[in-house]
Amino acid sequence: MTHPASAPVVIIGGGIIGCSTLYHLAHKGVPAVLLERKQIASGTTWHAAGIVGQLRESAAQTELSKYTARLFQTLEEETGQATGYKQNGTINLALSDVRMEQIKRSHDHALRMGIKSHLLTPEETAERWPWVNYDGVQGSFHVPSNGQVNPLDVCLAMAKGARQKGAQIFEHTAATRILTKAGRVIGVETDKGVIATEKVLLAGGMWTARFAKAHGVTVPLHAAEHFYIVTEPVKDLPKDLPILNILEERTYWKEDAGKLLIGGFEARGKAWAKDGIPQTFEFDELPFDMDHAEPELQVMFERMPALADMGIQTFFNGPESFTPDGRPFIGPAPEMPGLFIAAGMNSNGILNSGGVGLTMSEWMTDGMPKRGMGSIMAARALPFQSNLAYNAERVTEAIGLHYGLHWPGRQMETARGVRRVPLHEPLAKAGAKFAERMGWEVPMYFDTDTADWPNEPSIGYQAWSPCIAQEVKAVQNAAGLLDQSMYAKLLLAGPDAVTLLNHICGAQMDVAVGTSVYTQFLNKRGGMEADVTVTRLADMRFMIITGHPSQARDMAWIKANADPNWQVELIDMTSAYSLLTIHGPKSRAILQALSSDDLSNDAFPFGAAQDMDVAFARAWVIRRSFFGELGYELMIPSEFSAHVYEALMREGAPFGLRHVGMFAMNACRLEKGFRHFGHDIAEDDTPFETGLGFAVDLSKADFIGKAALLKQKETYMAAVPDRLVAIAVPELTLENGPYLSHDETIWKNGDMVGYVTSGGWGYRLQQMIGIATLHQSGGVTKAWIDEGGFTARIAGVDYPIHVQLAPLYDPQGEKMRS
Template sequence: MSKTFPQTAPAVIIGGGIIGMSTLYHLAHRGVPAVLIERRKIASGTTWHAAGIVGQLRDSTAQTELGKYTARLFRDLEEETGQGTGYKQNGTINISLSDVRHEQLLRTHDHAARMGIPSRMLSPEEVKEHWPALVIDDVQSGFFVPSNGQVNPLDVTIALSKGARQKGAQVFEETTVEKLEIRDGKVVGVVTDKGTIATGQVLIAGGMWSHLFGKSHGITVPLHAAEHFYVVTEPVEGLPSTQPILNIMEERNYWKEDAGKILIGGFEAQGKAWAKDGIPDDFEFDELPFDMEHVEEDLMRMFARMPSLENMGIQTFFNGPESFTPDGRPYMGPVPDIKGVFLATGMNSNGILNSGGTGLTMAEWMIDGMPSRSMAPLLAVRAHPFQANTRYNQERAAESVGFHYGIAWAGRQVHSARGVRRVPLHNEFKAVGAVMAERIGWEVPMYYDADNPAWSDAPSLRWKPWSERVKQECLAARDNAVLLDQSMYAKILVQGPDAVRALNHVSGAQMDVEVGTSVYTQFLNTNGGIEADVTVTRIAPQSFMVVTGHPSQMRDQFWLKSNADPSWNFEVFDATSGYCLLTLHGPKSRAILQSLSTDDVSNEAFPFGAAREMDVAHARGWVIRRSFLGELGYEMMFPTEFTQGVYEALLEAGEPHGLRHMGMFAMNACRIEKGFRHFGHDIAEDDTPYETGLGFAVKLDKEDDFLGKARLAQQKADEGPAYKHRMVSIRVPGLTAEEGPYLIHNEPIWKGGEIVGHVTSGDWGFRVEAMVGLATIEKDGGAPKAWIDEGGFEVQIAGKMYPIEAQLGPFYDPKGEIMRG
């Protein structure tokens, strides 16, 4: 008996893979009986052929908690629904074949302890006990997580479907979604070949189909299908069903038991994009031709690692498509410009292990308006409009396949789709030795080396091939002057009669300031958490220029517009391409600037935080007295066509003062010394300004109400006890720049035999000649200053403990006298 096709639904999910089905399940369990539409059969696209590996450990606490939730969900689903899932906790073993990878495993082991996930390091002999046929001559160590496991993806998807339908959800297979019905910027329906469903919420969870479907509606969904290969052996006598999963990152492959056989898959450094002319309409549970030539090198590594494979025989050579994104991360959450449309797609071969947490999170987003955990790295609104370009996605997806494995380090570079976005001085910087990295399409100077302007591919977690160059740039900022190009940063013009009201509503600081004032502030959410970290300059009575990091170009505009009252009269204009942003820093910067301008730039006439429209060389533009390095500094914003002329004048004026170029590596090292927070590393949606030492930027007494004010007022009143955690600057005595080990990210902080926090960012500080970092620490009942000042903290780096100094203020220029002088 056929079901009646619904005319209305509280929400419609497009795509019947495990992500869409998990969201359907979690919505239903929250009392929202949504409708899921699948073009063919459920799980018939990518889900059915996934390897089904379930891992829990992620880079952040929030994502790790979702990974742990997914594992629990798979364990409990069978009892709830009566449908088997094939879930078993075999554990996973990662092995190292080099010193760098060994150190990474030690650091991951430390991180696992902080996340509450039991793990242990293995010797090569212990690795061989689990995988007796493995060649271990070059194996340095193993990292074992017993609670990880594997699952049957098709069975899990069916179980989620059954659990959802038991709560009133509906699933319609063999149904084609033709388009979304959009009215006045809101989704109002989903048009299918069986009729139209009226709804105010739609989730696009169509995997590799999502890119072109989104593009047809003006929605940027950056992803593309790429081929994924694995082989399955003949049955292996004596192979235990509890065989741990094996990951060999440096050889780019994974090994797992599969119904008495061994399944071996890989993520080659350079993959193959698939379906460049579109996915065939009849694609369903399909395999692709196995390209033996393409994976020959990977197969040879597998056979060399386990020579007995030659005698086992290969039963299956499999190739199936999966969707990959430009940065290797999924896209989740609401899309900009069309209210009610959400994304959960682009899982980069991690759909199974992401599925439970993704479904839970999407249900919260669609019901509560925001997730209960920070999802900053995965936000759909991080996508930039140019990333709707299909050719760009095809080229990058092939390389994204390799993001999974290999060595992750600061010098790891992408090679595909390069040169997409260039600052106005790109060629000039290349001519003086700029070594570029790609950041969201931008070519960004990371350091300068005229003698060897090329990346080294020799990975290091300690002294880098470019460290000496970075040192010279940092010392030049301290002693003379440096020129840094930040033109890739977003410049967002907010203007109109209610511009000040809109900005005040999302900002902790007071935006109603005099024209010619620059304000540092955070955009906040209703919990007082930080959604953006920006500077805002009032350039006219009804005009403000917001400057934010280049990754946040789209996100910050979305936050401002989506939280505004519809009756407010203002507009948001993306002026990023219209202006350069050249920044001048160091004790000689004032003399250089003064030589190019008739305006008085003395400290009395032009104090810290001031902004002036002024003459520089033969141009006129805005100059703002700020510095992310902690030095005397100026940010100079000119219309793009004046960039080259101003640049040439700066070089000429700066030559007698020792002016040199600076890249982003040096800027990052300097800002860590100065204790300046970086959005996305040190601060995010779950952190408030008071917890992270940014309470000075909150003005509770301003007349306009603002997001999160109530919680922040309570934190301010209660002070220490109300702070869930505090951010501190740390220094590790006794370490050297050459030998390390380095503070990087996620190193646990200990006190009194307990883990009390972790490092959020770290590097060698060339100006203070010490290993420095920022860390978040916490204590039951609050983390008061007295508890911090009493000391006794240690940091755990690659398995070893090091005493540290911790303080609320920075180690470089703690009173801010240099920057404000």
């Protein structure tokens, strides 16, 4: 059969993700075309374990996983194609105090997400899974509604369901090139001709990275070898046996046609196909590396001694693709309008499949998905991440992200030192301890007494807590210097720059030169796509400063929403400037010692910006502080960074200036109630729901999201039903916790009324604090809050909390404005 000359959408890749998107597009009335180089599911899908879990890292992703589980229950009835789906549940063991606390928190989170779960004792667990020994097991977390599916069958069912609705699938048809005109998609070239189309989904699994790179598009992922074993048939093995996960031993166990399938995700894996995947690859297995797999096999046999007598029928090794940060890449490709990405599922392709297919179908037809996908958007990828050697090294560790203990101090060890701020070496000499973020080496805290980053897992008190306490003390009483040069700096210039900014931002951007504006980029629902500061450098030049994870994403949003007729130019200036920030009551005196410009409060108020003398250099100085103290941001041409830094440290020494890291800033911003994009606020939240209504000017001309915000304000007046608040837990301590982190549920009079978006210890307030979102159908009002009676549930225990709308620290903002 010959493929058509045109199609509304062309999908490249016939694995579970491509077939799911084809299925969901068909159900939306879009008869897409899918191209598969060999046969459906012949890459990674066919040999997947088929585990279907539901709890994910965000509420949005959890809802999509829940949707996948529901879809698998109805797919066979709809299509007549068996899927092998069974809802036999999952059990996660805990072998340590840290893991036990984590599963208690997961149990609380499951309740919020409407997923029934149980905490089991070792004895109760053994009743459900009697084949392993329970030495060292403290308890387990049981989710009965999780399950498993036959990956090949469910993929074929989706393909059949898509065909029944008019979609077309062409196997043994290779996509060779995406065709463009003026940078936009106009078609796909295949080995059998051309298909004209304006929308393409690249869902090629482990083939995606190289294919995308050939088109100037970055999708960082790499294939790794994944090992599992299958036993001989096990007598009396229940077909409804729950799937067993032992994260601390990095193993999973499941029933498979009367046998046990046992796999592992080792801490350090093996990259596969560094030189490219063989063209002949189809339903292939890789050689089983016994030497490499032996440590995991030994763990399995120790956990289940009876394996020695069961016999192993299959030693399997197959490739799966993993991404540098362990999260998928989905959504529009910012480099090529009309191209969409759905790849890098990190061994979660089956459980992601229904939700990702639904999401991609919404993105490609409605312009945006119904739920925010910020943490997994394709637009977060940076060009350097297309480097093949980088991905080959990182994948050896990325496979281990899938299992193992996750805790706030866990650090990546591979592919380090890729991006360094200009002052990296001086900071290292000063005792900086670096974490890796988007390739950057980010100074998190300073410690000259300890050489290495702590490796002891903890979700409470950390080895660096005393260091942070000293850094915060300096910021509160003297001054602290933080290098934030990794933050993205985007220059928008041209006659229509202010028009474009007013179109995408909630705030009024037509301000005087030398003014810094805090604002958000908004979507059509009134949700927030970015959280930025914008400084007007000149009549037609604006500098946008945003977080380092948003560097590519924010540029993409600006470009995607610019009228082609507007005269604007957008330039990434991140590497051209350092960003040194100084905070604390002595910061003005220190900076004044280096400048002849007037830094008095009258001459240089909060929110002002000046191009001024600093030591022997010129720098843009912006009066802002994410610490909630008097503070300044110094945007310095990179070549002058060392000089200005040395001058600041020299002049600051008598005033008590010291280095501070990002951990200290995060602790301070929590006390001040400053929102963190991606944790406290995101695409599904509006400024009015998050206490950021002050950053919206509804009187200005039409802008993206204005209609939705006007409707929200008119509907709820001054009391929206969802609102971010500040909370404190008085009875908790720094040393003993337990700590607020995120997703802890908030209760009032026996009803769940919200959850924590971010939390931790407040060193200035000496309290456990957090930011939480509350829901009250009649409106989250001050009166309702002042009634009190709120508690926070942390790892299964309820603690009384104090709640208020205003920040806990310096609620009037007097320190920043002094």
